[in-house]
Amino acid sequence: MAKILAVNAGSSSLKFQLLNMPEEDVIASGLVERIGFEDAVFNIEFRDQERSETVHIPDHAVAVQMLLEVLVDLQIVKSLEDIVGVGHRVVHGGEKFSDSVKITDEVLKTIEELKDLAPLHNPANATGIRAFEKVLPKVEQVAVFDTAFHQTMPKESYMYASPYDWYEKYGVRRYGFHGTSHKYVAERTAQLINKSLEDTKIITVHIGNGGSLAAVDGGKSVNTSMGFTPLAGLVMGTRTGDIDPSILPFVMEKENMNIDEAISALNKESGLEGVSGISSDMRDIDKGKSEDNERAELAFDLFVKRVVDYIAAYYVELGGADAIVFTAGIGENDIEVRKAVMSRLAVLGIKINEEANNTRGQEIKISTDDSKIQVWVVPTNEEVMIARDTLRLIK
Ligand code: ADP
Numbered sequence: 001m002a003k004i005l006a007v008n009a010g011s012s013s014l015k016f017q018l019l020n021m022p023e024e025d026v027i028a029s030g031l032v033e034r035i036g037f038e039d040a041v042f043n044i045e046f047r048d049q050e051r052s053e054t055v056h057i058p059d060h061a062v063a064v065q066m067l068l069e070v071l072v073d074l075q076i077v078k079s080l081e082d083i084v085g086v087g088h089r090v091v092h093g094g095e096k097f098s099d100s101v102k103i104t105d106e107v108l109k110t111i112e113e114l115k116d117l118a119p120l121h122n123p124a125n126a127t128g129i130r131a132f133e134k135v136l137p138k139v140e141q142v143a144v145f146d147t148a149f150h151q152t153m154p155k156e157s158y159m160y161a162s163p164y165d166w167y168e169k170y171g172v173r174r175y176g177f178h179g180t181s182h183k184y185v186a187e188r189t190a191q192l193i194n195k196s197l198e199d200t201k202i203i204t205v206h207i208g209n210g211g212s213l214a215a216v217d218g219g220k221s222v223n224t225s226m227g228f229t230p231l232a233g234l235v236m237g238t239r240t241g242d243i244d245p246s247i248l249p250f251v252m253e254k255e256n257m258n259i260d261e262a263i264s265a266l267n268k269e270s271g272l273e274g275v276s277g278i279s280s281d282m283r284d285i286d287k288g289k290s291e292d293n294e295r296a297e298l299a300f301d302l303f304v305k306r307v308v309d310y311i312a313a314y315y316v317e318l319g320g321a322d323a324i325v326f327t328a329g330i331g332e333n334d335i336e337v338r339k340a341v342m343s344r345l346a347v348l349g350i351k352i353n354e355e356a357n358n359t360r361g362q363e364i365k366i367s368t369d370d371s372k373i374q375v376w377v378v379p380t381n382e383e384v385m386i387a388r389d390t391l392r393l394i395k
Contacts, residue, residue: 003027003082006386008089009128011120012036014063017383018076018083021391024384028076032063042066046076060131068135086132086141087390089180089382091121093145094171100148100389103129103141111143117171117228142390149179152220160228174232176224178206181327181380182214183221188378189325190219192363201318203311206380207337208328209237209280213307215314223317225310231267234310235303237280240270242306275299282330282337289336304340311341315348321373324350326366327380333360338377342366348373 001020008015017029030044040057043050044067051074057063071077088103094114101107108129115122125143132141150158158174159167166172182204189204190197197219204214211234215223225233225241234241243266252262265274273280276299278288285303288296315321324345330337335357342352349372357366359377367375 002084002391003077004387004390005083005086006089006383006390007086007128007132008382009060009124009131011124011127014060014067014128014131016067017387018071019383019387021387024387026383028071029383030067032057032067035060035063042070044070044074046074060127061134064131064135080136083136083139085390085394086136086139087386088125088129088132088141088143089146089386090125090143091146091177092118092175093143093147093151094175095151095173097143097145097148098151100142100144100393102393103143107143117175140390140394142386142393144180144386144389146177146179147175149183150174150176150214150221150224153222153224157223172228174224174227176212176214176221177226177230178210178212178214178224178328179221180382180385181206182212182216182224184381184385185325185327185378186214186216186219188363189323189376192365192376192378193323193374195322200323201321203314203318203321203324205307205311205324205326205331205341206328207234207307207326207330210239211236211307211328211330213310213314215318217318223314233306235275235299235306236271237282238268238271238273240266240274272299272303275302282334286334286336300336300340304337304344307337307341308344311345312348323374323376325376325378327378332377332379335360338366338375342375350375 004019004021006017012035014032018027020027028044028046032042034040035057038056039054041054043052068080090111092114094117096110111122112126129141162172185204186202187197189202190200202216204216206212210230212224212226214221231239232242248262272285276285276288276296278284278296285296285300289300326338338357342350351368351371353366353368356364361379364377365374366377
């Protein structure tokens with residue numbers, strides 16, 4: 001049995017899951033936070049137990065060393081040789097990567113060079129890769145990119161109508177994100193509706209703190225709502241999503257802001273939080289709404305409207321849809337949001353099964369049998385996708 005680690009490295013964190021493959025059983029999972037600080041926290045869950053420790057962890061290599069020692073100490077693995085591969089989530093693959101790849105020096109260099117496009121994420125992902133190279137030099141590593149799934153978009157979906165040389169010189173285009181999640185739920189939905197992936201048209205709705213939709217034709221992404229960066233598209237927890245760019249210089253002048261402050265406002269002070277003035281968390285918005293808070297109602301309506309607008313656009317673009325699938329924190333759990341989105345889509349012949357929709361966090365069909373389009377909830381599983389690709393590429 002092959003054991004594979006699926007890793008998501010942030011600038012001061014390391015999230016991991018150890019899976020038995022190809023069975024896809026999760027053996028252990030956990031999170032190291034505050035790497036670089038005296039009071040870093042190491043947390044691991046395995047066989048219904050949980051262990052948490054606060055210790056000094058100076059860098060990612062030490063975090064990896066500690067993780068591997070713990071796996072052996074707790075007899076989660078017999079020896080480190082049990083681990084045959086490490087798969088890394090990497091945020092940006094630019095136009096260079098349209099699939100996951102085995103990591104070589106060349107690949108790692110390219111990931112680092114793409115930091116222009118993802119300054120917060122790619123350097124952190126690269127640090128995670130280097131840490132594993134140092135501690136487990138003989139084990140093969142694989143990079144799984146958030147952007148890769150969307151590399152199949154046609155040019156009319158990914159180009160902006162900005163000066164063409166911005167694209168040629170700087171790679172200004174739509175890349176899209178959450179690709180691993182869109183791919184997972186599209187593939188799973190094809191199984192659930194008993195169709196072969198090649199014959200399906202599916203609209204995937206990934207709505208969490210960040211959110212995006214994808215139009216998936218025959219298993220391939222043909223459009224997605226995030227753009228050059230994850231700021232585009234939907235109304236999100238604290239992000240505006242699509243706005244008129246001329247608002248920026250206008251408000252910058254009025255408020256005497258510089259560009260960093262203005263962009264930060266769009267990323268961190270907008271969305272559900274900015275509109276409601278209450279919270280970025282949809283649960284708080286739901287609560288505000290139930291108390292007739294007008295700004296919470298407005299935030300909810302803006303959120304729902306934008307999701308509906310994209311579904312309608314993708315329905316036309318795909319020439320119909322076999323299924324719409326909700327995933328991520330809000331998609332998997334928020335009964336009110338799903339209900340509101342579906343009722344606004346009644347014109348497409350979508351009918352909600354209220355009882356089925358009254359559930360959280362499970363794989364379930366939430367449309368009625370006579371609904372023209374099937375609507376599903378499918379909890380996403382990016383770690384399983386990372387482990388699958390890792391196994392495929394190291395074989
Ligand atoms: P991230 O993009 O950070 O991965 P998540 O996918 O975890 O985010 O989604 C976070 C969102 O999911 C929050 O807005 C939160 O309100 C929502 N959410 C999580 N659990 C529930 C729940 N039980 N009911 C409604 N919304 C939920």
